[in-house]
Amino acid sequence: MPHFLMAQAVEKNTLVLGVKYYNDNNAAQHLVISAKSKIDGKFQKIGNIAVKVFITNDSNKNNFIGAGITSERGEFILFIPPSAKTEWVKSPTQNFIAISAANKLYEEARAETTITKAKIKIDTADGKIVNAKLFIKVDTSWQPMAGVEMVLAVKRLDGNLNISETATYTSDSAGAISGEFKRDSLPGDQKGNLILVANIIDNDVYGNVAAEIMVPWGKPLVYTTNYNHRSLFARRGHSPIWLELLAYGIILLVWAVIIYLGFQIRNIIKLGLD
Amino acid sequence: MDKLKEDKIIADLLPQEFGKQGRIWVICLLFFAALGVFAYGRQLYYGLEVTAMRDYASWGIYISNFVFFVAISLVGSLITAVLRLTNVKWSTPLTRIAEIIAVSAITFASLIIIVDMGRPERFYNLFLHGRLQSPIIWDVIVITTYFFISLLLLYFPLLPDLKIMIGFKERNGKWLQKLYEFLGSFWKNTKAQFKITDKAINILAIAIIPVAFSIHTVTSWLFATTYRPGWDSTNFGAYFISGAFLVGAGGVVVAMYIFRTHYKLEKYITNDHFDRMGKVLVLLALLYLYFNFNEFLVPAFKMKKSEEEHLLGLFTGEFAPIFWFAIFTSMFIPIFILLFKKGRRPLPAFIAGILVVVGSWFKRFLIVTPTLLHPFLPMHDVPANYHHYIPTWEEWAIAGGSLAGALLVITFFARIFPIIPIHETIIETESLENEKHF
Numbered sequence: 001m002p003h004f005l006m007a008q009a010v011e012k013n014t015l016v017l018g019v020k021y022y023n024d025n026n027a028a029q030h031l032v033i034s035a036k037s038k039i040d041g042k043f044q045k046i047g048n049i050a051v052k053v054f055i056t057n058d059s060n061k062n063n064f065i066g067a068g069i070t071s072e073r074g075e076f077i078l079f080i081p082p083s084a085k086t087e088w089v090k091s092p093t094q095n096f097i098a099i100s101a102a103n104k105l106y107e108e109a110r111a112e113t114t115i116t117k118a119k120i121k122i123d124t125a126d127g128k129i130v131n132a133k134l135f136i137k138v139d140t141s142w143q144p145m146a147g148v149e150m151v152l153a154v155k156r157l158d159g160n161l162n163i164s165e166t167a168t169y170t171s172d173s174a175g176a177i178s179g180e181f182k183r184d185s186l187p188g189d190q191k192g193n194l195i196l197v198a199n200i201i202d203n204d205v206y207g208n209v210a211a212e213i214m215v216p217w218g219k220p221l222v223y224t225t226n227y228n229h230r231s232l233f234a235r236r237g238h239s240p241i242w243l244e245l246l247a248y249g250i251i252l253l254v255w256a257v258i259i260y261l262g263f264q265i266r267n268i269i270k271l272g273l274d
Numbered sequence: 275m276d277k278l279k280e281d282k283i284i285a286d287l288l289p290q291e292f293g294k295q296g297r298i299w300v301i302c303l304l305f306f307a308a309l310g311v312f313a314y315g316r317q318l319y320y321g322l323e324v325t326a327m328r329d330y331a332s333w334g335i336y337i338s339n340f341v342f343f344v345a346i347s348l349v350g351s352l353i354t355a356v357l358r359l360t361n362v363k364w365s366t367p368l369t370r371i372a373e374i375i376a377v378s379a380i381t382f383a384s385l386i387i388i389v390d391m392g393r394p395e396r397f398y399n400l401f402l403h404g405r406l407q408s409p410i411i412w413d414v415i416v417i418t419t420y421f422f423i424s425l426l427l428l429y430f431p432l433l434p435d436l437k438i439m440i441g442f443k444e445r446n447g448k449w450l451q452k453l454y455e456f457l458g459s460f461w462k463n464t465k466a467q468f469k470i471t472d473k474a475i476n477i478l479a480i481a482i483i484p485v486a487f488s489i490h491t492v493t494s495w496l497f498a499t500t501y502r503p504g505w506d507s508t509n510f511g512a513y514f515i516s517g518a519f520l521v522g523a524g525g526v527v528v529a530m531y532i533f534r535t536h537y538k539l540e541k542y543i544t545n546d547h548f549d550r551m552g553k554v555l556v557l558l559a560l561l562y563l564y565f566n567f568n569e570f571l572v573p574a575f576k577m578k579k580s581e582e583e584h585l586l587g588l589f590t591g592e593f594a595p596i597f598w599f600a601i602f603t604s605m606f607i608p609i610f611i612l613l614f615k616k617g618r619r620p621l622p623a624f625i626a627g628i629l630v631v632v633g634s635w636f637k638r639f640l641i642v643t644p645t646l647l648h649p650f651l652p653m654h655d656v657p658a659n660y661h662h663y664i665p666t667w668e669e670w671a672i673a674g675g676s677l678a679g680a681l682l683v684i685t686f687f688a689r690i691f692p693i694i695p696i697h698e699t700i701i702e703t704e705s706l707e708n709e710k711h712f
Contacts, residue, residue, distance in 0.1 A: 236403055255419070261477065269460040273460055
């Protein structure tokens, strides 16, 4: 084998794929497929990797549920399609497999994750109490699940803020957790609505599960703008009154002098003609 | 005063036809002005792309030229107003030179602003949609005002001279005679007319000072109200005004020498005038030097990171040759020449004046462009030429054309009107004689 071909073969890196399961608000579930590789001693996100995703197993081509190419951030989202329903309803647990073929830079890679189907119900009670219950699928019914760490939070831009100082709650035998909302005066929407969220984050068994509810516990957002205010930085016609008085006063004064002198020229002309 | 002496003064000071030198001078100026017009035609056709101005150096030699013109125009208020109000009599022969420099400079300052605009046909939007808070609007207003005041200050003292010139019908020729009659046929030398003009000139002399200060302060605020290294200064108004007085006075000294030698006016623009103007120049150069120390020493002492690149660029970097050239030619060398009595004779004073004017032009360039090339945020992902500003031939031609245009206005004015006020000279000579007599 020529030397340069051998060198190419040696340079191939190992690609590590990841599959994460998400169930947001008990609606359409999705997977996040990620790709990373160790370069210069550090794991780096790898883009432009084509990945095929299967449900249950990859031996049956009917289990193929979609494919995607990782973005610059090294991941892509795949919603579980309705065509996967047959496999989905077969079992309370579910297996997902992601496979990328070998290319010039990376060897073939494969990742697999198994989740137990779970859902959260969220509710509120008087005194700004937030209640949530975790149910998991056992055979064909939903059963409460104890001992699972959950988070109660309020949705903010680009992240969730815990509803109190308590970081996590563990579900009791009824699968329930309860926390008091202590984020007073938190700005909400124009009606003061906030979105509360109860979720399980990156759980080995259940993946990422979340449920949301809207509550009017926030401070109504009053939209304020200084667009119409008079200031030195405002738009045209909105300069401060003092500036307008000063500027127009000076302009009028100086131009009054110029006009007066214009009249003096007229007077000189009249005197000459007389 | 006897009639013979009066006739001699009139004969000496009446405008003269261009001689051979004058014609060559005018042809040269016309050539440069035409070249500027041609280059501007190219700029209109191809857009501002023909210039070297890009995203960073968006103000180049056009704005430098604008600041220069505004600065030199300030001399009208210095010679005509400040010296008149302080009862300085020796400046009388220089008033008209100063005023025509002011009028021509302010005219071309306005024009060069339009040249700097990518879409000049939208200029009227400045008036229709201008923000009162913007220094650009203040500049437009104050330049227009200053132009009219300067024009009036040129016109009122000219009226008695127009009457004199109308008397030389055959010498004038048809067109000039018509022009003189249009401008001053109504002037009859009556007491009432003199009373009005004296009052008007006094009003103008008072009014022009705040307007002149405003024009250059506002021009400095175009820069100082922008948060950038080199411009972020509370000192800028005074710094600009002191510099403007200096370049204006330098310009007058240059013009004095040229008019004196070309029109043989040694009896009217005397060595004493050069001596006094030389002293004025030294004073103004020292004043400007003081403001320069303030402007550069204080930020250099602190050497804030954001200012460092800009300051080092001026002191030892890319702009250092121009910086030190400007500092030495506009201040140190003229001060050195004019400190000595021999240096205040016409020729050395003329050379000092030239140095002041040339150095001041480059000083304006240094105020405008290096700052733009040193923004607070580093320049990223831009073509290599965005890091530097080297004007294209079109920019040089337009800038040169505008300077030629301003000189043409002064030249033609001196061809049409007496560059030294005839009537005022007669009156002053008369009063001097009376003083001697008594």
